[in-house]
Amino acid sequence: MNTSQFQNKKVIVAGGTSGIGLVTAQLFANAGAAVTVTGRNAEKLKSSQQSGLNAAQVDSSDTGSLEAFFKSHGTTDHLVIALGGGKGLGNFADLSLQDLREGFEQKYWAHLATIKAALPYMGPNGSITLVTAITGSAKMPGTSGIGAMNGALEIMVPILAKEFKQLRINAVSPGVVDTVWWDFLTSETKQETFDYYASQIPVGRIAQPGDVASVVLFLAGNGYMTGKVIGCDGGLA
Numbered sequence: 001m002n003t004s005q006f007q008n009k010k011v012i013v014a015g016g017t018s019g020i021g022l023v024t025a026q027l028f029a030n031a032g033a034a035v036t037v038t039g040r041n042a043e044k045l046k047s048s049q050q051s052g053l054n055a056a057q058v059d060s061s062d063t064g065s066l067e068a069f070f071k072s073h074g075t076t077d078h079l080v081i082a083l084g085g086g087k088g089l090g091n092f093a094d095l096s097l098q099d100l101r102e103g104f105e106q107k108y109w110a111h112l113a114t115i116k117a118a119l120p121y122m123g124p125n126g127s128i129t130l131v132t133a134i135t136g137s138a139k140m141p142g143t144s145g146i147g148a149m150n151g152a153l154e155i156m157v158p159i160l161a162k163e164f165k166q167l168r169i170n171a172v173s174p175g176v177v178d179t180v181w182w183d184f185l186t187s188e189t190k191q192e193t194f195d196y197y198a199s200q201i202p203v204g205r206i207a208q209p210g211d212v213a214s215v216v217l218f219l220a221g222n223g224y225m226t227g228k229v230i231g232c233d234g235g236l237a
Contacts, residue, residue: 003031005221009077011035014060014114016053017044019179020131021082023209024216025053028078031217036073060110066117077123078220082131083110086184088145100145107149115160122167127220130157130171131212134233137173154229161227168226170219175233177207202235 006028016025016037029035029052037048038058045055056073059065060083070076085106087099111130122128135143136150150173157171176197182190194206215232219225231237 007032009033011078012076013037013080015083017048020209020212024080024213027213027217060114070117070121076121077126079118079128081111081114091142092144095145104149108152124166128169129216129219132171132173134175134237138237157229158227171229172215173229173231174212175236
């Protein structure tokens with residue numbers, strides 16, 4: 001993939017201090033873009049700065065924090081939103097509705113608040129790329145809550161593409177990816193889970209963050225792609 005079009009472009013990766021977001025930021029930086037990652041964790045932000053990325057402490061659930069950040073940053077060419085949360089997972093009968101509400105705040109509402117705050121500063125030929133998840137479409141037991149969050153975002157993508165017109169918006173929907181998201185499991189249980197999914201995935205392995213990040217760059221760089229949700233799940237869905 002030719003990434004020369006990112007040379008000297010201004011890129012923001014919201015939630016870019018770990019996992020898919022961090023690898024995406026690194027790929028943009030390697031392509032010559034001026035990249036800023038945002039997050040709330042001071043240690044992760046410091047680590048991102050040490051790796052050569054610009055970093056800003058932004059609470060994506062706080063409208064004031066978002067508006068102040070985008071105003072100070074100025075015009076943005078490409079925005080990637082890789083915000084996530086682990087709340088809302090589990091069979092519905094046992095699911096805490098409070099956890100589900102908090103999950104929507106962390107994922108769904110944080111994505112929308114970020115888009116809203118960014119819109120006045122997005123270049124006319126720029127792009128917005130959301131990172132959702134396979135749970136939005138795979139209809140797997142135990143994912144009704146987090147699936148609702150991701151599905152709600154994915155439903156909006158083609159509608160927003162028609163509203164935004166020249167400002168393109170797409171989403172990448174990853175499958176099972178080896179990131180810190182899975183750290184709620186013990187190392188033994190996580191490995192067993194990964195082994196199980198690897199046996200079910202046609203390509204025969206769990207994704208690495210770079211597998212998904214490369215799709216984000218494709219969507220940002222292809223000026224004729226908008227309104228699409230692209231699955232990157234190794235065929236699991």
